[in-house]
Amino acid sequence: MTSTECTPTVRHAIGSEAAAMVATTLKAISDPLRLRMLSAIAVDPRGETCVCDLAEIADVSQPTVSHHLRVMKDTGLLMSERRGTWVYYRIAPSRKTAVTALLDAFAPAAVVEVPSExxxxxxxxxxxxxxxxxxxxxxxxxxxxxxxxxxxxxxxxxxxxxxxxxxxxxxxxxxxxxxxxxxxxxxxRDRTTGVPQVLFVCVANAGRSQLAAALVNQLADGKVVARSAGSTPAAQVHPHVRPLLAEIEGDQQAANAFPKPLTDDAVRAADVVVTMGCGDVCPIIPGVQYEDWAVGDPALASAEGVAAIRDDIETRVKHLLNSLATH
Known part of the structure; x- marks a missing residue:
């Protein structure tokens, strides 16, 4: 006879105190404008953003912007510093990992629908x-x-x-x-011979790193080879990015682009490794140069934002190629 009695099992749920802290933080960023401001601060190449720049994100008053920033600051997500008449905001060091996980892993997965076979x-x-x-x-x-x-x-x-x-x-x-x-x-590959090789790494390998590698391969004219990979690769290249890849590489090559997992061998084979919002995921290999680029995620951007991200990456790529040519 089959028993219908419920047999309790041990559950390792998050503790009540930790749950309250996490819930408070999630509530603080539950507003779409706050999320946009948080992402703008996270990818600002200066490491901080002036409140005057954040006022341009949406058609709201500056007091409204300041209110949203104070809410995130009160939960410990942001730090601020006043300089003259303006206040500058940055991500609190203790929360950078959490913000990266939110913006580079959870958010893109939440907005991209993967087709079923x-x-x-x-x-x-x-x-x-x-x-x-x-x-x-x-x-x-x-x-x-x-x-x-x-x-x-x-x-x-x-x-x-x-x-x-x-x-x-x-x-x-x-x-x-x-x-x-x-x-x-x-x-x-022997890194002491052949042309320099650059490896771009982001979380999903579905946007930023794909664009950066394509731009290097286009602009370097064979004098530098670029590859890309993801610490947690997505199922497919983001739809916003494929048209840009097609402009750079051509329709056929862009259609064949796919997210690839990061391997130690890829890092070991590179002369330069550029991380793009994925944190400290790359193994440290002697002789490899490491850089970190704070670049927005195309998966979360508008059409205009995607174009701006592409232009930002191209500017950085040109600087990188000039540096490789010099050294």
Missing amino acids: GEDRAAALAALDSRVEHLAHELADEMDHLNREHVIAVVRESYTALVRSAKLTQHMIPLTERFARQRLTDLT
Whole structure:
């Protein structure tokens, strides 16, 4: 006889005190204007923003802007400093990680809808296993200068890494091949020879890092090679970004762009690693130059905002290329 009695189990829920603190913070940023102001401060290259600049975000009075900023300051999200007649705001150091997680991980995932394949995903992935094995042995035969078992392992690992984030299985085999080839190239690259290589890393690899890599490859004319990756890759490149990639790379290449997981080998193969809002996710490799760019997220921006982000990235890319040419 089946029992219908409820059997209580231990639940490791967030504590009441911590829950109250988190709820207070979430309530403070529940207003859309406050979220926009918070994101503007977070990506300001100066590390701070004047209240006079924030007044331009929306058609509201400056006292209204100041009120919203005080609400976020009272919860500990922001710090302020008065200089003359103006007040400057910055993200509190203790909250930078939380703000990054909100703006670069949660927010884009909340606004991007991933299409469904309309099929049983488990069955579809199971059907791909034999094709992955075939691909692994094909690449091992082709790359006979490398250890065969290592090539096969890289292909399998590449497939597994992509499956974690990719929602569509239709193009999984060609994506796995491209990712595995890139990883094998990274594994065998000698940073002391060849043209400089730049790796751009953001959270989702669906916008900023894709744009930056495309711009480097366009502007460098083969004298610098750029790659991109994500600490938590999205299922697809953001729809706002694909038209920009098409303008830079052409329709075919933009259509083939896909988010890629970050690997230690990609970092090790790079001469310069540029992080873009993803925090301290990159391993520290001796001899690799590291930079951090505070750039807005296209997934959260208007059409005008996306264009401004693209222009901002292009300016930074030009400075980077000039620096590489000088050194």
